[in-house]
Amino acid sequence: MSNSRSRVVLITGASSGIGQACAELLGAKGHVVYGTSRRPSPDGEHYKMLEMDVTRDDSVQRAVEAVLAREGRIDVVVNNAGFVMAGAVEDVSIEEARQQLDTNFFGVLRVCKAVLPSMRACRSGLIINISSMGGAAGLPFQGLYSASKFALEGLTESLRQEVAPFGIEATLVQPGDVRTRVRENRVRARESGPGSAYRELFTKVLKTVEAEEGEGIAPQAVARKVLSLTEKRRVRVRYTVGHLSQRVALMAKTLLPSRTFEQLVMSIYGLSRR
Numbered sequence: 001m002s003n004s005r006s007r008v009v010l011i012t013g014a015s016s017g018i019g020q021a022c023a024e025l026l027g028a029k030g031h032v033v034y035g036t037s038r039r040p041s042p043d044g045e046h047y048k049m050l051e052m053d054v055t056r057d058d059s060v061q062r063a064v065e066a067v068l069a070r071e072g073r074i075d076v077v078v079n080n081a082g083f084v085m086a087g088a089v090e091d092v093s094i095e096e097a098r099q100q101l102d103t104n105f106f107g108v109l110r111v112c113k114a115v116l117p118s119m120r121a122c123r124s125g126l127i128i129n130i131s132s133m134g135g136a137a138g139l140p141f142q143g144l145y146s147a148s149k150f151a152l153e154g155l156t157e158s159l160r161q162e163v164a165p166f167g168i169e170a171t172l173v174q175p176g177d178v179r180t181r182v183r184e185n186r187v188r189a190r191e192s193g194p195g196s197a198y199r200e201l202f203t204k205v206l207k208t209v210e211a212e213e214g215e216g217i218a219p220q221a222v223a224r225k226v227l228s229l230t231e232k233r234r235v236r237v238r239y240t241v242g243h244l245s246q247r248v249a250l251m252a253k254t255l256l257p258s259r260t261f262e263q264l265v266m267s268i269y270g271l272s273r274r
């Protein structure tokens with residue numbers, strides 16, 4: 001099925017969760033969708049899958065070139081591939097921190113650099129970067145994850161201003177908790193096991209995090225937001241998606257004094273000062 005407003009869409013990390021829900025919905029709505037995964041994956045009913053590891057320049061370039069060779073253009077990119085590195089900041093090794101940034105931040109940068117020349121040539125395009133509410137507020141024991149998403153937020157704010165004169169739009173989507181495989185795919189810092197000074201606190205916080213994830217919204221809700229963005233002529237800097245309580249909590253950051261907001265976050269995770 002295709003319609004006159006059909007777009008060519010590239011979605012990274014479409015083998016599960018939010019990316020897969022986006023590929024299914026956008027494909028079903030008549031867009032020409034290419035999803036990516038690091039592994040060879042079967043095509044979906046309404047979308048094709050390509051191999052792409054966002055941590056490798058050549059892999060990103062190959063996948064983008066394959067779409068351009070087949071379709072002649074890429075109208076929309078959804079930079080979604082990502083994972084969570086969990087552990088106290090002190091326990092995360094520099095190598096682990098690099099891996100987190102390499103996927104969640106440099107991965108997006110690689111894809112943007114690969115698609116922008118063709119978007120500029122078309123003088124149109126839309127880049128949707130999947131951030132997180134953790135990209136607006138630092139979360140305990142997910143410091144490197146928050147850092148990667150804060151970096152993505154800054155990059156996208158700058159990028160928007162640079163590409164606007166070429167008719168290209170860029171935006172951020174900040175989901176709260178979403179029920180996906182994020183829990184199974186979470187990587188724990190090697191030093192966060194027995195022997196870590198943070199072990200007890202980390203275990204307690206992780207329990208809260210996992211309970212919240214289990215109560216999260218369905219990935220299809222994020223996909224509906226992404227679909228609605230593909231239909232806009234102009235997009236805002238960022239959009240939040242999630243339970244009302246989480247959206248309100250995030251809004252509190254702009255209204256409350258920083259220490260008060262921090263206290264609120266700490267109390268949610270059962271943390272207190274000495």
Ligand SMILES: NC(=O)c1ccc[n+]([C@@H]2O[C@H](COP(=O)([O-])OP(=O)(O)OC[C@H]3O[C@@H](n4cnc5c(N)ncnc54)[C@H](OP(=O)(O)O)[C@@H]3O)[C@@H](O)[C@H]2O)c1
Nearest residue numbers: 013015016017018037038053054081082132177178180181
């Ligand atoms: N779930 C949440 O509560 C939540 C909340 C806020 C933001 N987010 C963000 O939403 C995005 C999607 O997460 P999700 O919850 O849908 O997680 P998920 O179910 O674990 O899916 C993650 C996807 O990313 C891909 N991926 C991971 N590392 C990759 C790499 N190096 N190269 C290419 N693809 C890679 C995986 O594909 P392969 O393993 O097949 O390569 C998979 O398709 C992430 O950016 C995450 O930070 C999630």
